[in-house]
Amino acid sequence: MSKIYSKFDKIYSNNIAKTVGFYPSFLLLFILAIAFTACRPDEAAQIQTPYSLQVPDGFTSPLIPDDNQLTFERIELGKKLFYDPVLSRDSTISCATCHLPSKAFADNLPISVGIQEREGFRNVPSLANVAWHPYFFREGGSPSLETQALGPIVDEVEMDITVAEAAARLRNDEDYIKMSKIAYDRQPNAYVISRSLAAFQRILVSGNSPYDQYTRGNQNALTTEQIRGKDLFFNQLQCATCHTGFNFTNYNFENTGLYENYEDEGRARLTADPNDIGKFKIPSLRNVALTPPYMHDGSLPSLESVLEHYNSGGSTHANKSLLIQALNLTAQQQSDLISFLESLTDETFINNPEYQ
Amino acid sequence: MKNIILYLCAIALMSLISCQVEREGCTDPSAINYDVLAELENNSCTFPNVLMRFVPMIDDSTQLSFGQDYIINGLNVRFDQIRFYVSDVNLVTSTENFASEETLLATEVNKLEEIGELKVGDLQEVKFNVGVDSVNNHADPALQPSDNPLSADSPDIQHWSWTAGYKFFLIEGAVDVNGDGEYEPDASETMSIHCGFDSNLKNIALAITEATAVDRLGFELDVSYDVKGIFEGYDLANQLFSRPNSNPEFATEIMNNVENIFKIR
Numbered sequence: 001m002s003k004i005y006s007k008f009d010k011i012y013s014n015n016i017a018k019t020v021g022f023y024p025s026f027l028l029l030f031i032l033a034i035a036f037t038a039c040r041p042d043e044a045a046q047i048q049t050p051y052s053l054q055v056p057d058g059f060t061s062p063l064i065p066d067d068n069q070l071t072f073e074r075i076e077l078g079k080k081l082f083y084d085p086v087l088s089r090d091s092t093i094s095c096a097t098c099h100l101p102s103k104a105f106a107d108n109l110p111i112s113v114g115i116q117e118r119e120g121f122r123n124v125p126s127l128a129n130v131a132w133h134p135y136f137f138r139e140g141g142s143p144s145l146e147t148q149a150l151g152p153i154v155d156e157v158e159m160d161i162t163v164a165e166a167a168a169r170l171r172n173d174e175d176y177i178k179m180s181k182i183a184y185d186r187q188p189n190a191y192v193i194s195r196s197l198a199a200f201q202r203i204l205v206s207g208n209s210p211y212d213q214y215t216r217g218n219q220n221a222l223t224t225e226q227i228r229g230k231d232l233f234f235n236q237l238q239c240a241t242c243h244t245g246f247n248f249t250n251y252n253f254e255n256t257g258l259y260e261n262y263e264d265e266g267r268a269r270l271t272a273d274p275n276d277i278g279k280f281k282i283p284s285l286r287n288v289a290l291t292p293p294y295m296h297d298g299s300l301p302s303l304e305s306v307l308e309h310y311n312s313g314g315s316t317h318a319n320k321s322l323l324i325q326a327l328n329l330t331a332q333q334q335s336d337l338i339s340f341l342e343s344l345t346d347e348t349f350i351n352n353p354e355y356q
Numbered sequence: 357m358k359n360i361i362l363y364l365c366a367i368a369l370m371s372l373i374s375c376q377v378e379r380e381g382c383t384d385p386s387a388i389n390y391d392v393l394a395e396l397e398n399n400s401c402t403f404p405n406v407l408m409r410f411v412p413m414i415d416d417s418t419q420l421s422f423g424q425d426y427i428i429n430g431l432n433v434r435f436d437q438i439r440f441y442v443s444d445v446n447l448v449t450s451t452e453n454f455a456s457e458e459t460l461l462a463t464e465v466n467k468l469e470e471i472g473e474l475k476v477g478d479l480q481e482v483k484f485n486v487g488v489d490s491v492n493n494h495a496d497p498a499l500q501p502s503d504n505p506l507s508a509d510s511p512d513i514q515h516w517s518w519t520a521g522y523k524f525f526l527i528e529g530a531v532d533v534n535g536d537g538e539y540e541p542d543a544s545e546t547m548s549i550h551c552g553f554d555s556n557l558k559n560i561a562l563a564i565t566e567a568t569a570v571d572r573l574g575f576e577l578d579v580s581y582d583v584k585g586i587f588e589g590y591d592l593a594n595q596l597f598s599r600p601n602s603n604p605e606f607a608t609e610i611m612n613n614v615e616n617i618f619k620i621r
Binding site for chain 1: 553
């Protein structure tokens with residue numbers, strides 16, 4: 001905390017020192033400028049320390065909304081909220097209860113468990129590289145990290161508290177009041193909570209796995225099994241038609257033939273279109289080895305079982321992608337593929353002190 | 357030079373006097389403060405304030421009391437909450453077609469809610485939606501003005517996460533399913549039906565049967581709704597719980613009934 005204030009003080013007082021010391025006549029101008037910019041929504045950003053996101057080689061720059069440009073102060077506030085159970089009704093559950101840093105911000109339960117041990121209805125996804133996701137949730141119903149953030153707070157089986165009540169709690173806390181004031185120039189409210197959580201999540205970048213090191217030229221980063229698996233994944237099989245790009249997903253919605261009858265209808269819940277039944281957002285495969293069990297409902301316990309599923313071609317379903325066909329992979333090929341998926345585990349990411 | 361100054365003063369004086377002669381005021385006959393003598397409009401018109409209220413009825417003449425027992429579809433039922441969003445209120449009168457921007461949340465408190473200012477005239481039709489239109493339903497609730505019931509800062513907001521948006525219509529209470537004269541406190545007899553989804557938005561249009569004037573004193577529009585009608589043909593004993601991912605079809609049944617429960621009192 002004190003770090004933020006000293007930064008803030010320094011910038012602020014530097015400005016004044018300059019204007020007062022060297023250009024006395026500019027003092028008035030300076031005051032006027034403050035008075036004018038005071039009504040601009042993002043004025044708070046001007047007295048904060050901008051944060052420039054380190055984008056790994058091969059990644060694009062993520063889109064960041066104008067009213068929520070990254071600053072250290074916003075990220076710090078979002079991080080504090082992310083780990084604080086104050087955002088749940090009985091103060092037992094934080095975002096990190098389900099999104100564990102050591103599990104690439106996912107967990108190892110089939111279905112998430114929230115407040116008072118209430119069972120959720122889906123498997124928790126990793127938050128690595130969420131800054132690049134064009135929409136959120138497995139059916140894509142939430143258009144931004146800002147809007148997504150309020151979902152778990154109010155969800156009856158997750159944190160189960162109204163945002164108004166959560167914000168009122170924060171308004172009783174000196175630290176939160178100060179941090180909100182600096183970060184967003186307002187008292188803690190829904191805007192502050194949603195924006196700061198989004199800001200923190202945008203810096204969760206994973207791009208330093210052995211696979212990444214290999215693509216950047218370190219020939220020793222992958223084992224021979226992993227290199228064989230990589231070739232299967234990208235060249236011989238259709239995996240990379242869907243799990244493509246630096247984040248291993250094109251973000252489309254696909255039915256992989258997991259079931260003949262989907263209890264969770266996936267994308268169709270949002271669109272009510274029968275052609276969307278069983279379609280789920282293609283997940284990123286980064287850090288996938290850390291996040292068993294798999295699929296939207298956590299029904300496949302291991303990477304072995306996921307590969308068995310793809311190898312068999314899955315169940316029959318009218319909406320199943322034509323790319324999902326029986327593969328007849330040998331045991332060796334399956335284990336090569338698994339080794340390759342394991343090479344997507346990014347130790348730098350899960351141990352990054354900036355995130356914890 | 358002196359002459360010119362004198363001349364200017366004279367002009368100024370004249371224009372001052374002439375202003376006093378022409379009477380300023382509100383010249384719109386449909387306003388509360390319409391001034392028959394006024395010749396110059398001074399933008400002071402104020403119009404009758406329209407208030408709207410939703411009243412739950414258990415039959416034609418009895419208002420529902422929350423927390424009490426009623427018999428519905430042969431079962432003892434207690435209601436703790438019935439809450440719903442009303443949006444896009446449109447009032448057609450002889451003088452205008454008024455569209456309100458306000459969204460209101462009808463609750464068990466039966467509060468009168470302001471929906472805007474109307475011109476004096478005869479009410480001809482009342483239209484509104486139960487629920488929230490698809491644009492607002494998927495907009496960011498943190499950006500709604502904080503005094504709006506759609507705002508994430510409102511203690512009353514009824515919102516899921518993003519996929520489903522707002523809870524258009526919410527019913528909480530208990531049903532004595534096994535008929536032992538008590539409400540079991542567990543899931544077997546707790547009623548909790550939350551209805552939403554764009555496809556369940558209901559457009560309600562109510563014709564005016566008795567002459568109703570929006571007069572200068574303002575206007576209170578009492579709309580009643582028939583609580584038994586919500587459960588018309590509905591299997592209350594077996595359909596106590598509905599959420600977007602748990603029996604959403606019950607919510608659709610309820611919303612289809614909701615379409616037909618409103619009346620102007």
